[in-house]
Amino acid sequence: MQKQQAGFALILLLGxxxxxxxxxxxxxxxGDAIRFDQRTLEVxxxxxxxxxxxxxxxxxxxxxxxxxxxxxxSKDVSAIANAGxxxxxxxxxxxxxxxxxxxxxxxxxxxxxxTVTFSTAELRPGEDYTYFCSSPGHxxxxxxxxxxxxxxxxxLAATTSR
Amino acid sequence: MMRRRDTYHIYLIIIPLxxxxxxxxxxxxxxxxxxxxxxxxxxxxGPQLTPYGRQFKLNGYVWGETKGSIPLSLxxxxxxxxxxxxxxxxxxxHFSTNDNFALxxxxxxxxxxxxxxxxxxxxxxxxxxxxxxxWGAFDVRYARTGQLGxxxxxxxxxxxxxxxxxxxxxxxxVWSFPYTxxxxxxxxxxxPVLFDGISERVLGPNVYMMIDDHLYLExxxxxxxxxxxxxxxxxxxxxxxxxxxxxxxxxxxxQFDKDRSSYSIGVLGLNVKQQPDPAARLTDRYSDIGFxxxxxxxxxxxxxxxxxxxxxxxxxxxxxAFAAGESDSSANHLNQLQLxxxxxxxxxxxxxxxxxxxxxxxxxxxxxxAEIDGSANGSPNSRGYTLQLEYVPFGKTNSFGAPxxxxxxxxxYKGYQRFxxxxxxxxxxxxxxxxxxTLFVFAWLAx
Ligand SMILES: [Cu+2]
Numbered sequence: 001m002q003k004q005q006a007g008f009a010l011i012l013l014l015g016x017x018x019x020x021x022x023x024x025x026x027x028x029x030x031g032d033a034i035r036f037d038q039r040t041l042e043v044x045x046x047x048x049x050x051x052x053x054x055x056x057x058x059x060x061x062x063x064x065x066x067x068x069x070x071x072x073x074s075k076d077v078s079a080i081a082n083a084g085x086x087x088x089x090x091x092x093x094x095x096x097x098x099x100x101x102x103x104x105x106x107x108x109x110x111x112x113x114x115t116v117t118f119s120t121a122e123l124r125p126g127e128d129y130t131y132f133c134s135s136p137g138h139x140x141x142x143x144x145x146x147x148x149x150x151x152x153x154x155x156l157a158a159t160t161s162r
Numbered sequence: 163m164m165r166r167r168d169t170y171h172i173y174l175i176i177i178p179l180x181x182x183x184x185x186x187x188x189x190x191x192x193x194x195x196x197x198x199x200x201x202x203x204x205x206x207x208g209p210q211l212t213p214y215g216r217q218f219k220l221n222g223y224v225w226g227e228t229k230g231s232i233p234l235s236l237x238x239x240x241x242x243x244x245x246x247x248x249x250x251x252x253x254x255x256h257f258s259t260n261d262n263f264a265l266x267x268x269x270x271x272x273x274x275x276x277x278x279x280x281x282x283x284x285x286x287x288x289x290x291x292x293x294x295x296x297w298g299a300f301d302v303r304y305a306r307t308g309q310l311g312x313x314x315x316x317x318x319x320x321x322x323x324x325x326x327x328x329x330x331x332x333x334x335x336v337w338s339f340p341y342t343x344x345x346x347x348x349x350x351x352x353x354p355v356l357f358d359g360i361s362e363r364v365l366g367p368n369v370y371m372m373i374d375d376h377l378y379l380e381x382x383x384x385x386x387x388x389x390x391x392x393x394x395x396x397x398x399x400x401x402x403x404x405x406x407x408x409x410x411x412x413x414x415x416x417q418f419d420k421d422r423s424s425y426s427i428g429v430l431g432l433n434v435k436q437q438p439d440p441a442a443r444l445t446d447r448y449s450d451i452g453f454x455x456x457x458x459x460x461x462x463x464x465x466x467x468x469x470x471x472x473x474x475x476x477x478x479x480x481x482x483a484f485a486a487g488e489s490d491s492s493a494n495h496l497n498q499l500q501l502x503x504x505x506x507x508x509x510x511x512x513x514x515x516x517x518x519x520x521x522x523x524x525x526x527x528x529x530x531x532a533e534i535d536g537s538a539n540g541s542p543n544s545r546g547y548t549l550q551l552e553y554v555p556f557g558k559t560n561s562f563g564a565p566x567x568x569x570x571x572x573x574x575y576k577g578y579q580r581f582x583x584x585x586x587x588x589x590x591x592x593x594x595x596x597x598x599x600t601l602f603v604f605a606w607l608a609x
Pocket of ligand 1 (some may be wrong): 068
C-alpha cells in the first residue's frame with residue numbers, strides 16, 4: 001500500500017493530471033461521534049486508482065475516539081473488525097497483513113486526516129463491498145457501502161489511452 | 163401474606179425487595195473508554211443501548227485505551243410519588259399514605275475492565291424506602307473474539323444473578339422500559355417468572371456467542387442461593403427460592419441494520435422448579451417462552467426513536483401449591499405483553515409511551531381478595547400504560563462536567579385500565595384500578 005501511495009505521489013508530481021480524476025478521489029469524515037458522514041461511495045468503473053481521504057473533524061484524541069477507513073468485501077467485515085479490535089491502536093485496529101483488507105487508512109484523532117490510494121484492479125462490479133471504521137465496536141454503526149460501477153468499454157479505453 | 167416455611171413463592175406476587183431498579187449508563191465506562199455516555203446509550207444517560215453499546219457489553223466491558231481509570235460509579239434516584247387516591251395505610255414505615263418524597267436508591271457500582279478480556283457490572287443498592295442495602299445486578303464476563311466459517315464471532319461467559327441481565331436489547335425484562343418508577347405505589351400482582359421472578363436470589367454461568375454481528379445465542383443455568391449466601395448479599399432466608407435443580411435460561415436473537423435503523427427479533431425462555439417442602443417432594447414448575455422485537459433509529463438531524471416489544475407465555479404446574487391448598491388447580495398459565503416507544507431530540511428531550519397487558523388463568527387460591535394487593539375475582543389480569551417526559555442535560559460530547567456529571571429529570575405517569583382482574587372494586591375493598599394511577603416526578607443522578 002505504501003508503494004501505491006508513493007506511486008500515486010509520483011504520478012501527481014509528474015503532472016500526469018487526469019490519471020486520478022476528481023471522480024476517483026473521495027473524502028469521508030467522522031467526528032467525536034461514532035458516525036461517518038457518508039453511507040455510500042460510488043466508484044466509476046473508469047477509475048484505475050482511487051484516493052480516499054479520511055478526515056477526523058472532531059476534537060477527540062485517537063486513543064479516545066479515533067477512526068479510520070477500512071475497505072473489504074462485506075462478507076469479511078465481521079472477521080476483520082473483531083480481529084482489528086484485538087489488534088489494538090498501535091496496529092491501527094487492523095489485523096497485520098490481512099489479505100482481506102483491500103485498503104485502509106491509519107487511525108486518526110481530531111483534526112487529523114489520512115489518505116489511502118488503491119488500485120481498482122481487484123474490485124469487481126457487482127461485488128458487495130463495505131467500508132467501516134475498525135476502532136473497537138465502531139463498525140456496528142460506522143460503515144457504508146462502496147459500489148464499483150462497471151465501466152463501458154469505450155470509456156475504459158478512453159481512460160487508459162490518456 | 164402467608165408464607166410456608168421460608169420459601170419465596172414466585173406466585174406470591176408482591177416483591178418488595180426487588181424494588182431496587184436495574185441500572186444504567188455508567189460514568190465509569192465513559193471514563194474508561196473516553197467516550198461520552200451518548201455513544202453507548204440512545205438517551206445520553208439511561209439504559210437503552212445503541213448498537214455500539216451492545217458491542218461494548220458483548221465484548222465484556224473492557225474496551226477503552228484510558229489506563230488507570232477507576233471502575234467505580236455512584237447513582238441516585240429520588241422522586242415525588244403521588245397515587246390518584248390515598249392508600250389505606252402507609253406503603254412503608256416512615257411514609258404517609260400519599261404524596262411522598264422518597265430516595266428510591268443510592269447505588270454503588272463496580273463497573274469496568276478487570277483484566278484484558280474480563281469486565282464487570284456489579285451493583286449494591288441502598289433503598290430509601292426499605293432503609294436497607296442489598297446487592298443488585300451482577301454480571302462479570304469474560305469475552306474473546308474469533309472466527310467461525312470466515313465470519314467474526316464474539317463469545318464469552320458471564321457469571322450473573324438474573325436471567326436477561328446479560329441481554330443486549332432493551333425489550334427483555336431487566337433492562338426494559340420504563341427503567342425507573344415509584345417504589346411506593348401499588349403494582350399489579352402477577353407477572354411471569356422471567357420478569358425478575360428469581361432475580362438476585364440465584365447465581366449461575368451463561369455462555370454466549372454473537373456470530374457475524376447478526377445471530378446471538380445464549381444459554382445459562384442458575385443455582386438458587388442458600389440462606390447463608392442470601393444473608394451475605396443483603397437478602398434474607400425468607401427470599402430463599404428453594405429451587406429444585408437448576409433454573410435454565412436460553413436466548414436467541416437476530417439483529418440487522420439498514421441505513422440509520424437497526425432491528426432485532428428474538429426468542430427466549432426460562433424454566434424454574436421450586437420445591438417448597440423437601441419432605442413433600444412436590445414442586446411448582448414455571449416454564450416461560452417469550453418473543454421480542456426491537457427497533458432503533460438514529461437520524462442525522464438529532465431525532466432518534468426506539469421501540470420494543472415483548473410477549474411472554476408462562477405455563478405453571480403448581481403441584482405443591484395445589485396440594486397445600488394455595489392454588490385452585492395445578493395447571494395454570496399467564497401471558498404478558500409489553501410495548502414501548504421513545505422519541506428523543508438531541509438525546510436531551512425525551513418522550514416515551516409504554517403499554518402492558520397481563521392475562522392468565524383465574525385462580526382464587528393464588529389471587530385472593532385483599533385490600534390493595536388482592537383480586538376480588540381471582541384474576542391476574544392487569545392492563546395499563548406509562549407516559550413519560552424527560553430532560554437529560556448532560557452526557558453528550560462536550561457536555562458540562564463530562565464524564566462525571568450525569569442527570570435525568572422526569573415526569574412519569576402510570577395509568578391502569580385494569581388492575582388484578584378489575585377496573586372498579588378490583589380488590590373487593592372498593593378500590594378502582596385508576597385509584598392506583600401514579601405520578602412520579604424524579605431526578606436521577608450519577609457520577
Ligand atoms: Cu470510528
